[in-house]
Amino acid sequence: xxxxxxxxxxxxxxxxxxxxxxxxxxIAAVHAALDEVEKADGPRALVTAATGKFWSxxxxxxxxxxxxxxxxxxxxxxxxxxxxxxxxxxxxxxxLQGHTFAAGAMLSLAHDFRVMRADRGYWCLPEADIxxxxxxxxxxxxxxxxxxxxxHEAMLTARRYGGTDALAAGLVDRVADEDSVRRTAVETxxxxxxxxxxxxxxxxxxxxxxxLETLRDTAAPLG
Amino acid sequence: xxxxxxxxxxxxxxxxxxxxxxxxxxIAAVHAALDEVEKADGPRALVTAATGKFWSxxxxxxxxxxxxxxxxxxxxxxxxxxxxxxxxxxxxxxxLQGHTFAAGAMLSLAHDFRVMRADRGYWCLPEADIxxxxxxxxxxxxxxxxxxxxxHEAMLTARRYGGTDALAAGLVDRVADEDSVRRTAVETxxxxxxxxxxxxxxxxxxxxxxxLETLRDTAAPLG
Amino acid sequence: xxxxxxxxxxxxxxxxxxxxxxxxxxIAAVHAALDEVEKADGPRALVTAATGKFWSxxxxxxxxxxxxxxxxxxxxxxxxxxxxxxxxxxxxxxxLQGHTFAAGAMLSLAHDFRVMRADRGYWCLPEADIxxxxxxxxxxxxxxxxxxxxxHEAMLTARRYGGTDALAAGLVDRVADEDSVRRTAVETxxxxxxxxxxxxxxxxxxxxxxxLETLRDTAAPLG
Numbered sequence: 001x002x003x004x005x006x007x008x009x010x011x012x013x014x015x016x017x018x019x020x021x022x023x024x025x026x027i028a029a030v031h032a033a034l035d036e037v038e039k040a041d042g043p044r045a046l047v048t049a050a051t052g053k054f055w056s057x058x059x060x061x062x063x064x065x066x067x068x069x070x071x072x073x074x075x076x077x078x079x080x081x082x083x084x085x086x087x088x089x090x091x092x093x094x095x096l097q098g099h100t101f102a103a104g105a106m107l108s109l110a111h112d113f114r115v116m117r118a119d120r121g122y123w124c125l126p127e128a129d130i131x132x133x134x135x136x137x138x139x140x141x142x143x144x145x146x147x148x149x150x151x152h153e154a155m156l157t158a159r160r161y162g163g164t165d166a167l168a169a170g171l172v173d174r175v176a177d178e179d180s181v182r183r184t185a186v187e188t189x190x191x192x193x194x195x196x197x198x199x200x201x202x203x204x205x206x207x208x209x210x211x212l213e214t215l216r217d218t219a220a221p222l223g
Numbered sequence: 224x225x226x227x228x229x230x231x232x233x234x235x236x237x238x239x240x241x242x243x244x245x246x247x248x249x250i251a252a253v254h255a256a257l258d259e260v261e262k263a264d265g266p267r268a269l270v271t272a273a274t275g276k277f278w279s280x281x282x283x284x285x286x287x288x289x290x291x292x293x294x295x296x297x298x299x300x301x302x303x304x305x306x307x308x309x310x311x312x313x314x315x316x317x318x319l320q321g322h323t324f325a326a327g328a329m330l331s332l333a334h335d336f337r338v339m340r341a342d343r344g345y346w347c348l349p350e351a352d353i354x355x356x357x358x359x360x361x362x363x364x365x366x367x368x369x370x371x372x373x374x375h376e377a378m379l380t381a382r383r384y385g386g387t388d389a390l391a392a393g394l395v396d397r398v399a400d401e402d403s404v405r406r407t408a409v410e411t412x413x414x415x416x417x418x419x420x421x422x423x424x425x426x427x428x429x430x431x432x433x434x435l436e437t438l439r440d441t442a443a444p445l446g
Numbered sequence: 447x448x449x450x451x452x453x454x455x456x457x458x459x460x461x462x463x464x465x466x467x468x469x470x471x472x473i474a475a476v477h478a479a480l481d482e483v484e485k486a487d488g489p490r491a492l493v494t495a496a497t498g499k500f501w502s503x504x505x506x507x508x509x510x511x512x513x514x515x516x517x518x519x520x521x522x523x524x525x526x527x528x529x530x531x532x533x534x535x536x537x538x539x540x541x542l543q544g545h546t547f548a549a550g551a552m553l554s555l556a557h558d559f560r561v562m563r564a565d566r567g568y569w570c571l572p573e574a575d576i577x578x579x580x581x582x583x584x585x586x587x588x589x590x591x592x593x594x595x596x597x598h599e600a601m602l603t604a605r606r607y608g609g610t611d612a613l614a615a616g617l618v619d620r621v622a623d624e625d626s627v628r629r630t631a632v633e634t635x636x637x638x639x640x641x642x643x644x645x646x647x648x649x650x651x652x653x654x655x656x657x658l659e660t661l662r663d664t665a666a667p668l669g
Contacts, residue, residue, distance in 0.1 A: 131420075133422050135429075145595075149396070199573075199577045200574055356645050375591070379649060381641075
């Protein structure tokens with residue numbers, strides 16, 4: 001389960017050591033961590049890291065198949081997590097040490113910056129291959145953070161991007177060796193810790209107003 | 224006139240050996256080809272190619288001047304072709320062996336990917352030079368597929384991009400020798416043939432929802 | 447105060463030799479210059495230059511603090527200047543010989559193209575540092591002219607971009623030596639002088655319709 005730690009001005013949220021899929025309890029734990037980050041005072045920033053082979057593999061499809069009647073509620077909660085991360089009033093950096101797939105990839109895009117391991121692990125939106133169309137809110141999020149060309153290729157072809165390709169396509173901002181992914185992310189976050197506060201929150205909320213509105217529109221198609 | 228052929232999983236639509244302008248009959252023939260591609264079953268993708276010096280020179284201005292009273296209906300039909308191509312539920316690749324101008328250039332942007340001949344032929348939006356402003360729908364289409372910088376330069380300066388410049392500006396995804404433009408496009412399309420189907424259609428329709436709405440809004444300015 | 451000059455087809459507007467902040471009188475003088483450019487006939491283009499260490503340092507905060515009761519009216523007038531520049535029916539080029547900050551940077555983005563001095567001077571949006579969130583209209587303008595990645599970094603981190611970095615990030619289109627910034631801008635403008643006219647105005651107005659609407663929406667948050 002996600003665990004929050006603090007190194008001076010930088011909170012480090014570790015998403016876990018498994019596939020780190022979005023189980024309802026996992027989502028609740030991430031929200032609790034974000035609550036703590038938001039409630040804290042003074043300069044601060046957030047790094048979202050993980051341990052092992054995966055950063056996050058996205059939706060918890062096992063749980064979802066076992067709770068088909070809660071499908072709509074579940075998607076609303078995933079949208080809520082993406083929207084909250086996108087508009088968090090502190091600078092956020094995703095430290096992608098492992099595979100970052102599907103809704104996991106979307107959660108990484110909801111961060112302000114991404115550092116990815118250079119030599120192993122893939123960033124991938126497999127939805128076109130597994131026959132799950134992006135919801136309008138997910139589509140809006142992805143398109144708002146990428147060039148039209150990269151969004152089109154990533155969303156239609158389900159291409160798996162290694163670190164170097166992900167950097168070239170603008171999916172991530174930096175690549176690093178396995179040993180330095182988290183440290184690079186922490187340094188990036190620390191340099192922006194003084195930005196934390198309501199002004200930053202307003203800037204993000206206005207930049208992504210239409211994305212946030214689509215993510216929070218429970219009347220839009222959810223599947 | 225446009226002719227549809229099939230090479231295994233890849234349909235190849237040849238737009239013609241002339242200027243391949245959008246005469247009403249030509250538009251109808253393209254639609255008939257797209258009908259066939261849509262109706263087919265199983266893995267499939269589309270390459271839109273042409274023969275000779277032009278891929279397409281855009282609107283059929285001769286026909287339009289001779290039928291001024293049908294101007295509005297004509298623009299609606301052009302918008303319809305662009306919208307349908309943009310949301311086709313198979314992966315589409317434009318094989319630009321020759322000049323690709325004006326509405327021809329827009330039709331190329333409605334494809335998922337573009338391969339352009341490296342050493343001859345231009346991609347150009349001459350509208351600012353010939354005093355025909357882009358309709359809001361055309362503007363939305365062009366802007367949705369390019370970086371802001373490339374769209375601005377292409378739409379305001381009517382610059383003619385050769386293959387290498389078009390690649391650098393992100394107007395096309397690949398360049399190739401004269402002999403291999405079509406083959407490269409077919410290979411690109413074949414690799415994505417398994418994506419064909421309603422999920423891909425939904426992904427495209429949601430990504431470009433606002434563009435499609437503007438293209439189909441017959442109340443918007445058409446000239 | 448701003449002074450308008452003409453070199454054949456190219457109008458050169460010099461924003462001044464000071465910090466060239468947006469005092470109401472300064473704004474009025476810029477509008478008077480734009481009136482003259484708009485009213486002129488025939489081929490023409492506009493270069494907006496300045497003299498000294500600054501191109502423009504943005505809002506006149508001294509004036510604004512002394513006239514707190516006119517805050518809303520002031521922001522409306524700044525929005526109006528940005529909107530008018532963005533939709534001017536002639537090609538516009540900003541010749542950035544010195545610091546270009548905050549609303550000054552936004553005014554530069556409202557031009558069609560930017561040439562920046564390579565070796566000195568910064569382009570910067572310091573709003574996140576000085577606790578002044580971008581208005582929705584300013585946010586829309588900035589985001590409409592930059593890649594998502596550059597807009598995100600520039601707006602959230604208040605990074606100061608020197609000429610070379612600004613070129614790499616796509617904030618400017620060209621860099622030049624101190625001596626040739628203005629000349630390069632004039633040459634760029636002259637090459638597009640024949641484009642002046644209502645078609646160009648319509649193309650710009652349609653490309654940036656939603657930005658212009660947001661800038662002109664006096665009901666939107668202004669602070």
